[in-house]
Amino acid sequence: MGMTLGEKIIARAAGVPEVKPGDIHTVDLDYMMSNDGTTHLTIDMFHNQVKTPRIADPKKLVFIIDHNIPAENPKTAAAHKKMREFAKEHDIDFYEGKGVCHQIMYENYVKAGQLIMGADSHTCSYGALGAFGTGIGCTDFLYAMVTGKSWVLVPETLRFELTGEFKEGVYPRDLILTIIRDIGANGANYKIMEFAGEGEHRLSVNDRFVLCNLAVEAGAKTGICEPDEKVVEFTKAHGRDAGDLFTSDPDAKFLKVYHYDLSKIEPVVARPDFVDTAVPAGEIGEVKIDEAFLGSCNNGRIDELRVAADILKGRTVHPDVRFLIAPASNAVYLQAMREGLIDIFMESGAMVMNANCSVCWGSCQGVIGAGEVLISTGTRNFKGRAGHKDSKVYLGSAATVTASAIAGKIITADRL
Amino acid sequence: MSKVFKFKNDVDTDQIIASQYLLLPNIEEMKGHTFESLDDRFAANVQPGDVIVAGDNFGCGSSREQAPSVLKALGVKAVIARSFARIFFRNAINIGLPVLVSGELDANVEAGDEATVDLTEGTVEVNGKTYSCTKLPPYMQNILNQGGLIASLNQED
Numbered sequence: 113m114g115m116t117l118g119e120k121i122i123a124r125a126a127g128v129p130e131v132k133p134g135d136i137h138t139v140d141l142d143y144m145m146s147n148d149g150t151t152h153l154t155i156d157m158f159h160n161q162v163k164t165p166r167i168a169d170p171k172k173l174v175f176i177i178d179h180n181i182p183a184e185n186p187k188t189a190a191a192h193k194k195m196r197e198f199a200k201e202h203d204i205d206f207y208e209g210k211g212v213c214h215q216i217m218y219e220n221y222v223k224a225g226q227l228i229m230g231a232d233s234h235t236c237s238y239g240a241l242g243a244f245g246t247g248i249g250c251t252d253f254l255y256a257m258v259t260g261k262s263w264v265l266v267p268e269t270l271r272f273e274l275t276g277e278f279k280e281g282v283y284p285r286d287l288i289l290t291i292i293r294d295i296g297a298n299g300a301n302y303k304i305m306e307f308a309g310e311g312e313h314r315l316s317v318n319d320r321f322v323l324c325n326l327a328v329e330a331g332a333k334t335g336i337c338e339p340d341e342k343v344v345e346f347t348k349a350h351g352r353d354a355g356d357l358f359t360s361d362p363d364a365k366f367l368k369v370y371h372y373d374l375s376k377i378e379p380v381v382a383r384p385d386f387v388d389t390a391v392p393a394g395e396i397g398e399v400k401i402d403e404a405f406l407g408s409c410n411n412g413r414i415d416e417l418r419v420a421a422d423i424l425k426g427r428t429v430h431p432d433v434r435f436l437i438a439p440a441s442n443a444v445y446l447q448a449m450r451e452g453l454i455d456i457f458m459e460s461g462a463m464v465m466n467a468n469c470s471v472c473w474g475s476c477q478g479v480i481g482a483g484e485v486l487i488s489t490g491t492r493n494f495k496g497r498a499g500h501k502d503s504k505v506y507l508g509s510a511a512t513v514t515a516s517a518i519a520g521k522i523i524t525a526d527r528l
Numbered sequence: 529m530s531k532v533f534k535f536k537n538d539v540d541t542d543q544i545i546a547s548q549y550l551l552l553p554n555i556e557e558m559k560g561h562t563f564e565s566l567d568d569r570f571a572a573n574v575q576p577g578d579v580i581v582a583g584d585n586f587g588c589g590s591s592r593e594q595a596p597s598v599l600k601a602l603g604v605k606a607v608i609a610r611s612f613a614r615i616f617f618r619n620a621i622n623i624g625l626p627v628l629v630s631g632e633l634d635a636n637v638e639a640g641d642e643a644t645v646d647l648t649e650g651t652v653e654v655n656g657k658t659y660s661c662t663k664l665p666p667y668m669q670n671i672l673n674q675g676g677l678i679a680s681l682n683q684e685d
Contacts, residue, residue, distance in 0.1 A: 136667045149550055150593060156554070163682040180551055188551045233591040233615060249593030249619035251677050258681065263667065297538050298585035302614045331588060331613055386538060475548035494542045494589060501565035 114361025116269040117336055118304035121244040121358060125227035126264075133268040133365075138261055141172065142243075143221055145230035147213045148177045150250040152191035154231070155198050157254050168260030173204045174221065176213040180476045181468045211441025211467040214238070214409040217245075218321065219443055223347060223355025224339040227264075229256055234409050234491060236332060239307075239324035240317050241347065242339025242357055247328060267333045268367040269304040270295075271360070274311030276375040281526055283419070283509040284315060284322040285411055285489065287377050291370070292330045293390040301331030303367065306360065308338040311374045317346045318415045325410045326491065329387040379524045381487070382507040385495040393512055393524045400432075402484040404517035405471035405498075406510055407438030411489035412467075414447050416510035421453040423514045423525050429461035430520030436463050436478045438470035462517070474498040487516045530605055532654070533574060534639040535566070535582040540589035541616060545598050547590075559598040576603025579645055579652075583609065583634050587616025596620040606645050608633050608652060608661065621668050624676035628652070628661035 115123065119131050126137035146154060158165050167173070175195055183189040192208070199206035207216050213230070214237045222228065224242030228235065231253040238245030248262070256262045272291065278284075292299070305327045307320065315323075320337040327335025344354040360366075380390040406412065406420050417439060429435045437457050439445035445467050448454050457464050471478035472490030479499035480486050486498050486505045493505035506522060515525040542565075549561045563570040580599065586609035587595060596619050599607065606626040610633075620627040626647050633652055636659075637643065643654040650661045664672065674680040 136665065149590075152551070152553070153555075153593070157678065161678045161682075164685045179547075187553060190553065191551045231591060231593075233589065235591075247591040247615050249591055249596075249615065249622060251593060251622040252618065255622075255677050255681055265665070265667075297588055298611065298613065301585065301611065328589075328615075331585065333614055473547055474542075475546075475550075492540075492542070492589060494540045496546055496565045497542055 114363035116360040116364040142226035154250040177208040215440040225356025236334040237325040239336035240321035271366040273309040284319040285509040289390040297388040298331040305335040384504040399522040405488040408472035408490040412440030420514040435517040438465040529642040530579040537583035541595040544595040559601040588613035622677040
């Protein structure tokens, strides 16, 4: 019986020849990542609840401060200090203010075929490079840190067969918001979303990241793109080998196969307060905005910054709008500086922030007030996600967000 | 008897406990903000032993374990939903918060109803009817029975 790409990764990590959906396996993890959203609690539990506190292999741990950086109050500063000191004491790779955790992992660690758990729901992004990444809570993280292992209930796989190419002005973010609308916020609950087909292979690893990153918004355990030569090129350029490029067997069993022709996808906007509410951007009506945000692990890489700069060049941000831009990492930020993009952003009136989760996290930078409206390239638009419970968040592509920042209302770039 | 607090479909973890409280030093400091955006009296009104009944996809969104942890810290006896988002479900079991799946319950109870929840049998009795909930796989039930994942780890050691 053939296996899917995701099943093969679990089988490798479990050290068994074959797995099937519904099996529970103990797995060896390749990496465990934790950020400042929960690590202070993990450390307290490590000291206070574990009978024999120990770390199985510090080389497999990565701690990243990216959510509330720089710290905005003394309690956050204390949580960060706890994390910083623990990482130092235990010789754990530690990043602070260098970028969003998933971007750091993508640039520096992830290889195809790996099984990685992270104490953050968007750990599913690592499927961009053919890895199985999945989000866990801090108790699971603590168990994994102590033992080097975790357990996995093997999920069923949904396959998304992609064909064709995007039209101009349409982006992978429009595709994934469309898919989530079609299948619903729990349409892939406890499933693997596998992206494959000639349309997938034509996408860059950046674009694959955009797709896999939002898999959790349909409830998926992970999203994985079928890896190929582009993964090999990316990992080589970042100084590491590509890992094991697994693909699904021809007789692998998929729960369902969906077909998407990329040429049929249109720019969409997801409406408050759920990610699965996308409508064609042209049908959104007159929606005035107070703030726009370009950034996050979903859409803050150089590709999206270039899209924004192309639109912004020679134009100015609407006087009633704050436009915040946060590159996903310092590597992205430096590249944007070399290309002159930061000049374009600042000359247009945008605010360029340090590399961090920023507005997408909703508690450190660019928080919006009661009744305010935000359009964002962030991951979520839940009630109060960016600040006050009576504020509204719309999600769109980098192009739509940038065009809206200029127009002062939600609009696609071709209508500027 | 457990008083029922009722929620709809797709309750995300940002509603259970918002981002701005997650870096507070501990769960005790966070728990007073539970469900603040949906019901700002929830933390004051809920009593130990009460239960939450919800629709589909309860606990979707962020992996923040603070979400099941604040519910447990407030004394919530169990969350009974039509379905759960996977990370919340796993986190709840890991910390020893009972999570029960029932396809029928939420359509047949109102907020404020009194329910009798039998965690050993996985049944909920309310308004004169008894509802059986889906059983956990034995591996997960075992973690819950031992009091959560860390208690289970300590027993292995």
